[in-house]
Amino acid sequence: MDEGIFIGGGGEDYAVPQQLLLKYANRHGLIAGATGTGKTVTLQILAESFSARGVPVFLSDVKGDLAGLAQAGSPEGKLHGPFTERAAKIGFADFAYRAFPVTFWDLYGAQGHPIRTTVSEMGPLLLARLLELTEAQEGVLNIAFRVADEEGMALLDLKDLQALLTFVGEARAALSLRYGNVAPASIGAIQRRLLVLEGQGGDRLFGEPALDLADLFLTDASGAGRVNILAADRLMQSPRLYATFLLWLLSELFEELPEVGDPDKPKLVFFFDEAHLLFDDAPKALVDKVEQVARLIRSKGVGVYFVTQNPADVPEDILGQLGNRVQHALRAFTAKDRQDLRQAAMTYRDNPRFVIEDAIREVGTGEAVTSMLERKGAPGVAERTLIRPPSSHLGPIAEATRAALIGMSPLAGKYDTLLDRESAFEILQARAADAAREAAEAERAEERAAEEEREFKAARRYSGSRTGSTQPAPTTRRSSSSRSDSVGEAFAKSFARQLGTQSGRAIVRGVLGGLFRSR
Structure with missing residues (x-):
């Protein structure tokens, strides 16, 4: 036999x-x-x-x-x-x-x-099955995976996926124009499912x-x-x-x-x-x-x-x-x-x-x-x-x-130590930190310009100048084009808030224009 x-x-x-x-x-x-x-x-x-x-x-x-x-x-x-x-x-x-x-x-x-395994290897289809997502929620998850691919961000563990979903949620206006509707309710539902999975120990599967x-x-x-x-x-x-x-x-x-x-x-x-x-x-x-x-x-x-x-x-x-x-x-x-x-x-x-x-x-x-x-x-x-x-x-x-x-296994020690190399969470965190730092520097520059303008006006009053021609005062007014945040600006503001960096302060035009320059 x-x-x-x-x-x-x-x-x-x-x-x-x-x-x-x-x-x-x-x-x-x-x-x-x-x-x-x-x-x-x-x-x-x-x-x-x-x-x-x-x-x-x-x-x-x-x-x-x-x-x-x-x-x-x-x-x-x-x-x-x-x-x-x-x-x-x-x-x-x-x-x-x-x-x-x-x-x-x-x-x-x-x-x-x-x-x-990693989140990327699991893929959106099986992950949607694991999280028991609806068709609409699965669609948003597919968009998140697409964005990660285009941005060159590895999805290794659950915190990578959670950070990416935060990005997608904050940038939903721009992403919806390109990929279809990204509903905040769907983002929230996926995040809640991830919390449940994490509570069940499912986070140990990814990494x-x-x-x-x-x-x-x-x-x-x-x-x-x-x-x-x-x-x-x-x-x-x-x-x-x-x-x-x-x-x-x-x-x-x-x-x-x-x-x-x-x-x-x-x-x-x-x-x-x-x-x-x-x-x-x-x-x-x-x-x-x-x-x-x-x-x-x-x-x-x-x-x-x-x-x-x-x-x-x-x-x-x-x-x-x-x-x-x-x-x-x-x-x-x-x-x-x-x-x-x-x-x-x-x-x-x-x-x-x-x-x-x-x-x-x-x-x-x-x-x-x-x-x-x-x-x-x-x-x-x-x-x-x-x-x-x-x-x-x-x-x-x-x-x-x-x-x-x-x-005594031939694999003893090979998988015991969990690794945490740079992936989506670290990349997005670093970009947000850079954006917050640039915003703070721009804000300080704006404050200095405002102070110089105040000093200039004070000097004019002191000199008693009555001439009609004056130097145009520096302006701190933003152009209307800066009122609509880009995808990168929206995410950076959100992540900056998470990092505790000068919550609620204005970001001047062009500060975050280089958010994705490290692609």
């Missing part, structure tokens, strides 16, 4: 090997089933098998028990007896306990290496050093693929953040990886647990994006496996892209449940030995109806399959063990 990975035993006596061909593992897959039916163990044995064949894996650990992949199972465990019995029953002669190379990641940096995708493709000294585990137990408290981050990662893989055609085995396998969160209330544009990625990313050598309770959680167009399927039990308690069960059964290739709908309802824990792609990519006949036992530890590991593994 060098060309495939062993899933379990099928047939009437569970002695017929069921395998997933590595050549078609990048044709994506589905692991579905009700809570407690064995989805997590199936995900674990697939991760083990891919790692053993040199294929790196990325998965999210929603409940904290997939960390056991880093530790070998034990013959002293209470499940050792049932595991060895099952291995014998399905003909799994190679069953042995072992650990697998694991890299732990955590958006919050507590249970793994910090994992970050540098950003994730280097190459770090997801590592293998150990023996050639085993590293299993990248994202700690998601806390992250799941913000389900939209969780779904948006994983979709961003999938999109980055799609955009950055080169075409490889049909490799003998995947370059990476990506498991998307709790996949229904990706599609709940998702706009059509986002669903279309996911469908595009699912359809095309296989040619980059990446296999995507959606893990969810019900196949109906996945849109039909995307479900049709999932060639390898492991369907654990579905419970039919309501009319909708029965309809979903019937639809799930209809997606499998019939087996004359049993009724698929009945089998999906009846399979026990650790058993599933499977269908894997066969030669030439044809769907295999549905089969009742007893899933093989895991070789690694089943369940969570001790915190001390996790900490030791993080310390």
Whole structure:
């Protein structure tokens, strides 16, 4: 079975090997089933098998028990007896306990290496989804990103975006003429959403050093693929953040990886647990994006496996892209449940030995109806399959063990220190400070001119001059053209106020004309 990975035993006596061909593992897959039916163990044995064949894996650990992949199972465990019995029953002669190379990641940096991206890399579409923006608010966000591109300002973290939105809000009159209406209400709504995201810890997602995708493709000294585990137990408290981050990662893989055609085995396998969160209330544009990625990313050598309770959680167009399927039990308690069960059964290739709908309802824990792609990519006949036992530890590991593994990781120290290089916030702050300083200097010049005028008038009165011809007095009156602030002046005034620089004082004509000269 060098060309495939062993899933379990099928047939009437569970002695017929069921395998997933590595050549078609990048044709994506589905692991579905009700809570407690064995989805997590199936995900674990697939991760083990891919790692053993040199294929790196990325998965999210929603409940904290997939960390056991880093530790070998034990013959002293209470499940050792049932595991060895099952291995014998399905003909799994190679069953042995072992650990697998694991890299732990955590958006919050507590249970793994910090994992970050930048605001620019996230982009306005995914960020709008994350912030739950309306169409009008998303339009304003797109304008802000466009302005940042034109001004050459990097958007790295949330304070960069907040400063940029302040700029856009103050300059909305000029920007509206060029890009369309920029409503103050939309700016305010986005800023409030950013505050909520920051309160949920989402600000930790943005910053540098950003994730280097190459770090997801590592293998150990023996050639085993590293299993990248994202700690998601806390992250799941913000389900939209969780779904948006994983979709961003999938999109980055799609955009950055080169075409490889049909490799003998995947370059990476990506498991998307709790996949229904990706599609709940998702706009059509986002669903279309996911469908595009699912359809095309296989040619980059990446296999995507959606893990969810019900196949109906996945849109039909995307479900049709999932060639390898492991369907654990579905419970039919309501009319909708029965309809979903019937639809799930209809997606499998019939087996004359049993009724698929009945089998999906009846399979026990650790058993599933499977269908894997066969030669030439044809769907295999549905089969009742007893899933093989895991070789690694089943369940969570001790915190001390996790900490030791993080310390020994090849990525130890690479992402620990947060960087804060010059970006939009610093650029706008510096420009505003320069503008405020120039305004103050101009104001002082104006005051000196006014003082000279007062002295001149006083000297005339003192000399008792009665001549009709007088020198024209210096004027401090501004030309009417200065009454309408430019985009740069409007922003500089606002930011200057934030910096506490001479609030409310006048700025003479031309002082801020060079606001953008550093472009």
